[in-house]
Amino acid sequence: MTKPDKPLAVGEPTPLDTDDISEFGDEREDELFEHFNVVADKGQGLLRLDKFLATRLENTSRNRIQAAADAGNILVNGQPAKSSYKVKPLDRISIVLPYPPRELEIIAEDIPLDIVYEDNRLIVVNKAAGMVVHPGHGNYTGTLVNALTFHLRGLPLFEQGDMRAGLVHRIDKNTSGLLVVAKDERTHAFLARQFYDHTIRRIYHALVWGNFDEDEGTIVGNIARSTTDRMRMAVFPPDGPVGKHAVTHYRVLKRFGYVTLVECRLETGRTHQIRVHMESIGHPLFNDERYGGDRILKGTTFSKYKQFVENCFAAMPRHGLHALSLGFVHPESRQEVYFESEYPADFAACIAKWEGYTAARNTFEGDE
Template sequence: MTDDRYTDQQTDEIDESGEEQDELYEHFALTVDKGQTPMRLDRFLTVRMEHTSRNRIQAAADSGNILVNGTAAKSSYKIKPLDRISIVMPYPRRETEIVPEHIPLEIVYEDDDLLVVDKPAGMVVHPGHGNYSGTLVNALAWHLRELPLFREGNQRAGLVHRIDKNTSGLLVVAKNELAHARLAKQFFDHTVHRRYTALVWGNLPEDEGTITGHIGRSPKDRLKMHVFADGSDGKHAVTHWRVLKRYGYATLAECRLETGRTHQIRVHMAWQGHPLFNDERYGGDRILKGTTFAKYKQFIENCFALMPRHALHARSLGFVHPRTGEELRFESALPEDFRQLVEKWDGYTASARQSLDDES
């Protein structure tokens, strides 16, 4: 039997947790021996895989995460000699020790299968690249420390998607293998409802639109993602947007993810000439639109100081409950810094209109 369980595939992760990825990564792979007698798939894998229960394998198979010769197979499948078996998940395999940390979490919903967290800006989702403590995963390891899924110190335990360090908003976390497998499948199939609120530079050309462009790592800067318009590289990505409020020099918009590539909203909007307000990585941390008046410059600097991060909030999250089949929908109000930023722009545009009215 050939065992390739430690062969990872390419990851799009960069120096901080990005938006979700739509990629299946091989976590375990083997080729069945020539002399193998017929055996149920779940029983065969339980014998071959250390520290993995039959229930865990069955949950993975039920969710389409076990492939035999490239096709999803059920637990009852009878393996044959030379079958190629692989277990795939929508995140790369990693080995990092997780230290549980007693970090407060804003939990908006919790039951026996999952919880929904409203993540504050500044919190990294999982450890890595210089952020090995204080992450959401460290907090979950403490909060859910009595559950089997979180006892092994797996840095991906319970995670089915993620958002950037400086993006605030909603995340769903699985509490057991069944929930994890079924939720991950929903994200992979693009059936999850996700809405973001963003403040972008410039006046968007229409009231709504769609951005389509392959996203991959930038060939010039490994810390940035890049849009490959001709599809020559990267992965297919689609972002839908609609205008919520126009400020002339900036636009408040709702963004809906059809796919979930790393930094997708940020890089798609920047590619269209509308980077997120105060997004230092994609050029939104300087004055891109507006006047040259000192008063306006001071206004923008005050806005940057008020919200010293990119203006993006994961506002709405909806999915089918992995056990009951019930459709769940959650909403998160704008955090205080984002709310104050919007109020500041409201005040600025109202003042500008008043000045025009006075002059006319």
């Protein structure tokens, strides 16, 4: 577990690895957990660990703390501890928890869900582009959490009014693809630990501007909020003090000359990671308005080409990114499970247009 950048105040929990998301709403691709450190004071009497933490962590129940302990997410002086451990003076306690509840009324809404897999512990859904994952600024209804609260009504985790109930990760509003959601506290903690340890396998397919000299590569660069535009993220030197460490591996799948279909494998899950990493190496996602991909960046000056690109933008009126697959260790079987999703219609239609354009251009050049 990471250490805080500054000394801990005795007896006070210190949240780590979190961002203020108020200006982004749901526009984040990030793990949904918080890391706290607490140091017991010198006069601390012997007290069960779960009781000790319940009095210090706001909006966090003992059940949630106990689930975190069972998942090995609570360390005392660097060693995993059970809920029954008796806290002693100056004990250093580290804890990884899913985000605590926020004060926001969650309305259960009967919204159709594309369910890829479901059992008694978790559910894997294929989120459509345009759907916000959880309520936030300007999006208080119609979100994935509203739909899940209806679908999973009756389960204790979804009766607490937690706007992030069951979530351990999310994808941007206009990104399509797979998300895993926990149905209970123990599963929530078990999955959160895998995201924290970066052992989750996530593969995305992205349509980006430009061609690549190489067939594969790795982008390493810290990610933090842009200093010039609060609605954008930016890449900073990997060995510098600014931003969070981020690694994206990419591999070329199809070359269309002016755009390229690439596979992206995430080691980390930072805000807008693929979008800002690709933009940083000169390959913004196709039709990504926030990172400059919503205009013609490569190609000819012919009016027919301009019209073709506009038609592609119309076919896929959002950035070209799809969360294709997701793999993780199941909390019950302790075996790795793996899920894949098909391209949504708009993503598939845009790629088909580029395939047709490339084929026609090659035929024309071959005739010459």
